[in-house]
Amino acid sequence: MTNSAAVLADAAAYAAAVEEASRAAAAYYATGESTLDDDAYDRLARGIAAYEAAHPDEIHESSPTGKVAGGAAVGDVPHTVPMLSLDNVFSAEQFVTWTASLERRIGRPVAAWSVEPKLDGLAVAARYRAGRLEQLITRGDGTAGEDVSHAAAAVVGLPERLDAPVTLEVRGEILMTNEQFEQGNAIRTEHGGTPFANPRNGAAGTLRAKDRAYRVETTFFAYGALPLAGSGEITETLTELPHSELLAYVAGLGVHTAAATEVAPVRVSTVGEVQARVEEIAALRAALPFGIDGIVIKADLAADQREAGSGTRAPRWAIAHKLPAVEKITRLLSVEWNVGRTGIIAPRAVLEPVEIDGSTVGYATLHNPADITRRDLRLGDQVMVYKAGDIIPRIEAPVAHLRTGDETPIAFPESCPQCGSEIDMSEQRWRCTRGRNCRLVASVSYAAGRDQLDIEGLGATRVVQLVDAGLVTDFADLFTLERDQLLALDRMGETSTDNLLAAIETARSRPLSRVFCALGVRGTGRSMSRRIARYFATMDHIVAADAESLQRVDGIGKEKAAAVVEELAELAPLIEKLVRAGVTMTEPGATPPPEPGTEEQEGAGAGAELPLAGMKVVVTGAMTGALEKLSRNQMNELIERAGGKSSSSVSARTSLLVAGEKAGSKRTKAEGLGIRIADPEEFAELLADFLTGEGTAVAETGETGLAGEAAAAVAVAEAVVEVAAVAEVVGEAEVVAVAEVVAVAEAEAGRDAGETEVVQAVQA
Numbered sequence: 221m222t223n224s225a226a227v228l229a230d231a232a233a234y235a236a237a238v239e240e241a242s243r244a245a246a247a248y249y250a251t252g253e254s255t256l257d258d259d260a261y262d263r264l265a266r267g268i269a270a271y272e273a274a275h276p277d278e279i280h281e282s283s284p285t286g287k288v289a290g291g292a293a294v295g296d297v298p299h300t301v302p303m304l305s306l307d308n309v310f311s312a313e314q315f316v317t318w319t320a321s322l323e324r325r326i327g328r329p330v331a332a333w334s335v336e337p338k339l340d341g342l343a344v345a346a347r348y349r350a351g352r353l354e355q356l357i358t359r360g361d362g363t364a365g366e367d368v369s370h371a372a373a374a375v376v377g378l379p380e381r382l383d384a385p386v387t388l389e390v391r392g393e394i395l396m397t398n399e400q401f402e403q404g405n406a407i408r409t410e411h412g413g414t415p416f417a418n419p420r421n422g423a424a425g426t427l428r429a430k431d432r433a434y435r436v437e438t439t440f441f442a443y444g445a446l447p448l449a450g451s452g453e454i455t456e457t458l459t460e461l462p463h464s465e466l467l468a469y470v471a472g473l474g475v476h477t478a479a480a481t482e483v484a485p486v487r488v489s490t491v492g493e494v495q496a497r498v499e500e501i502a503a504l505r506a507a508l509p510f511g512i513d514g515i516v517i518k519a520d521l522a523a524d525q526r527e528a529g530s531g532t533r534a535p536r537w538a539i540a541h542k543l544p545a546v547e548k549i550t551r552l553l554s555v556e557w558n559v560g561r562t563g564i565i566a567p568r569a570v571l572e573p574v575e576i577d578g579s580t581v582g583y584a585t586l587h588n589p590a591d592i593t594r595r596d597l598r599l600g601d602q603v604m605v606y607k608a609g610d611i612i613p614r615i616e617a618p619v620a621h622l623r624t625g626d627e628t629p630i631a632f633p634e635s636c637p638q639c640g641s642e643i644d645m646s647e648q649r650w651r652c653t654r655g656r657n658c659r660l661v662a663s664v665s666y667a668a669g670r671d672q673l674d675i676e677g678l679g680a681t682r683v684v685q686l687v688d689a690g691l692v693t694d695f696a697d698l699f700t701l702e703r704d705q706l707l708a709l710d711r712m713g714e715t716s717t718d719n720l721l722a723a724i725e726t727a728r729s730r731p732l733s734r735v736f737c738a739l740g741v742r743g744t745g746r747s748m749s750r751r752i753a754r755y756f757a758t759m760d761h762i763v764a765a766d767a768e769s770l771q772r773v774d775g776i777g778k779e780k781a782a783a784v785v786e787e788l789a790e791l792a793p794l795i796e797k798l799v800r801a802g803v804t805m806t807e808p809g810a811t812p813p814p815e816p817g818t819e820e821q822e823g824a825g826a827g828a829e830l831p832l833a834g835m836k837v838v839v840t841g842a843m844t845g846a847l848e849k850l851s852r853n854q855m856n857e858l859i860e861r862a863g864g865k866s867s868s869s870v871s872a873r874t875s876l877l878v879a880g881e882k883a884g885s886k887r888t889k890a891e892g893l894g895i896r897i898a899d900p901e902e903f904a905e906l907l908a909d910f911l912t913g914e915g916t917a918v919a920e921t922g923e924t925g926l927a928g929e930a931a932a933a934v935a936v937a938e939a940v941v942e943v944a945a946v947a948e949v950v951g952e953a954e955v956v957a958v959a960e961v962v963a964v965a966e967a968e969a970g971r972d973a974g975e976t977e978v979v980q981a982v983q984a
């Protein structure tokens with residue numbers, strides 16, 4: 221993975237590798253149009269370095285090893301102080317080793333560290349004279365760079381005039397935010413140009429472009445400053461301030477830094493604190509509005525930096541903790557059109573499988589037809605694919621300079637691929653004109669699923685029967701089914717009919733969170749439904765909520781809030797029907813939110829005295845004792861009823877890990893991070909009040925959990941929970957479709973769906 225190297229068997233392989241790397245680096249630093257993705261380049265570079273270590277007398281003079289920009293970049297404007305690269309570490313252990321060698325070198329402990337994002341763009345130096353931007357220069361080969369002053373006006377965050385008439389050089393990174401990348405590509409394709417493959421290439425290309433007919437913006441983030449001849453009295457400030465204060469000084473002049481972002485630089489004093497911030501930034505990466513490829517850790521004090529000094533390629537007082545590459549180049553093989561539960565027809569890219577960040581990616585989301593057109597994607601294209609954290613893989617853009625001419629246009633469907641009806645193309649997201657009815661069987665099966673209404677005995681085959689017989693046109697119809705109607709169906713004897721009716725009867729009193737989840741509103745899976753139900757307490761309050769009040773629910777942003785409001789309006793008749801059928805419309809133990817105007821106390825009120833208030837809890841391993849019969853979903857319900865937030869992955873922000881038998885990597889990770897760990901017995905004791913008494917909904921449904929299943933089954937359940945979590949993050953129709961497949965597979969196979977079935981479903 222991150223550390224692997226290309227294997228170079230002999231001198232010829234070495235020579236070829238040096239040539240390929242030089243060619244790639246030259247293209248990369250000139251226009252961003254390399255034939256290799258970064259992971260492939262880094263593998264090659266490590267292979268070259270390994271060969272050179274073993275054959276020191278064969279080193280080729282054009283080797284990229286040990287050179288800034290691999291020796292491939294050019295420039296004719298000399299730098300006053302070299303602009304260097306950074307050395308890398310890939311783990312906490314390597315970082316500790318590095319700090320030890322740095323401290324040996326300076327002969328004392330490093331007084332303080334600055335921990336900041338490693339912005340994924342390109343380094344520039346901006347020279348200001350008497351407060352005016354005079355010249356913008358690229359890093360080049362480190363000793364001299366190119367003058368790109370012509371591009372400065374379209375760089376956000378790099379003011380033409382500073383807030384004080386000072387003379388200095390500000391150094392930092394120019395990148396494209398995700399939004400600038402989307403906009404930039406849209407403008408380019410509108411002008412008949414080819415899209416940039418990723419934001420970094422976009423920034424590199426834009427900086428060098430001279431006579432474009434259109435304007436593309438980039439963003440500057442400062443991470444350093446130094447004096448120039450003529451800096452006068454601020455010379456000392458610039459050379460003596462600790463790095464953290466230098467950044468604050470530069471920001472005070474009106475230059476943009478990362479200070480206002482979630483990954484703002486922090487100053488800490490211990491290696492443990494550095495590591496915690498590294499973990500935090502790594503966890504935030506996927507959701508950031510711009511790309512980072514690591515975390516930079518710097519000795520904060522000027523004296524520490526001075527005494528450590530610099531090598532020819534990199535300073536000795538700073539290090540990059542690299543994060544795994546999250547982009548790869550692969551081929552777009554075809555596009556599938558899937559119809560979601562709400563009738564939305566969503567395209568999905570089928571890719572030549574490629575490994576990214578430890579998992580194999582074979583599909584990527586494509587949003588809608590307009591998106592395909594805007595991205596100028598073609599079948600057979602080499603595409604840049606991005607995947608980080610739990611985020612669904614997405615295609616950033618085609619790698620246009622790798623086109624062969626054999627690529628073909630992507631065909632859009634003319635009728636609904638599911639039922640053949642007409643398509644409503646009036647919105648960007650295409651939709652089957654039959655709407656929800658197009659996927660009636662899937663919607664009803666989903667609603668009856670284990671984590672929604674949990675209606676035992678209602679598998680997909682049964683649902684098909686009911687739909688075909690015209691007995692069910694939505695899942696509310698389940699509650700008015702009559703005994704004779706069921707008996708008239710094939711293979712429905714007295715016993716199964718009575719059992720099914722009893723199961724439906726039980727479902728009528730499921731808590732609001734499950735009823736709401738059963739509605740299948742896009743982007744509201746299990747845990748989001750619980751949060752919504754707990755916040756609003758009644759269906760009336762949910763239905764009456766506007767986008768603004770929905771945003772008060774943890775995890776609901778502006779876009780999702782608007783989408784939920786819109787979908788709920790559509791679902792009003794169905795909800796009305798459920799109310800008439802006597803289905804529960806309240807959440808036990810929850811109280812409705814305060815009326816507008818009194819909302820300041822929100823958050824402080826009810827939740828504050830709960831045992832898990834404000835805590836982020838992760839569950840792993842097999843539960844025992846009082847918790848034995850609870851499925852993962854039920855455990856999460858329990859956590860949220862007790863005021864906590866449930867999560868499926870351990871990070872520095874986790875407050876508690878409940879670790880049962882066979883707990884594996886999550887436990888190790890929590891131990892490493894010093895997170896509190898409880899066994900199921902302790903946890904059950906802590907939440908005793910919620911297991912009996914008030915928390916009856918949990919106890920009641922406990923019988924249908926993974927009773928006595930092996931730890932393996934628990935792991936599968938976790939995988940399924942993760943699918944649901946992903947669906948909540950992105951809210952894409954096709955992800956919901958995956959969750960649906962799981963639900964249907966589970967329903968079909970019966971409650972005892974074995975590991976293999978579920979795994980197959982997840983993979984499908």
Ligand SMILES: NC(=O)c1ccc[n+]([C@@H]2O[C@H](COP(=O)([O-])OP(=O)(O)OC[C@H]3O[C@@H](n4cnc5c(N)ncnc54)[C@H](O)[C@@H]3O)[C@@H](O)[C@H]2O)c1
Nearest residue numbers: 244245248254256257258261289305306338339343443516
């Ligand atoms: N795809 C290709 O063909 C190809 C070719 C050459 C290089 N590359 C990629 O380029 C990378 C190596 O490039 P590099 O030499 O610029 O080194 P680097 O990007 O690994 O690290 C040094 C750079 O980090 C940047 N940086 C970002 N945030 C910073 C911060 N807060 N403080 C200080 N510096 C910060 C600066 O621009 C600095 O020059 C590798 O990851 C490699 O994959 C790719």
Ligand SMILES: [Zn+2]
Nearest residue numbers: 636639652658
């Ligand atoms: Zn249809």
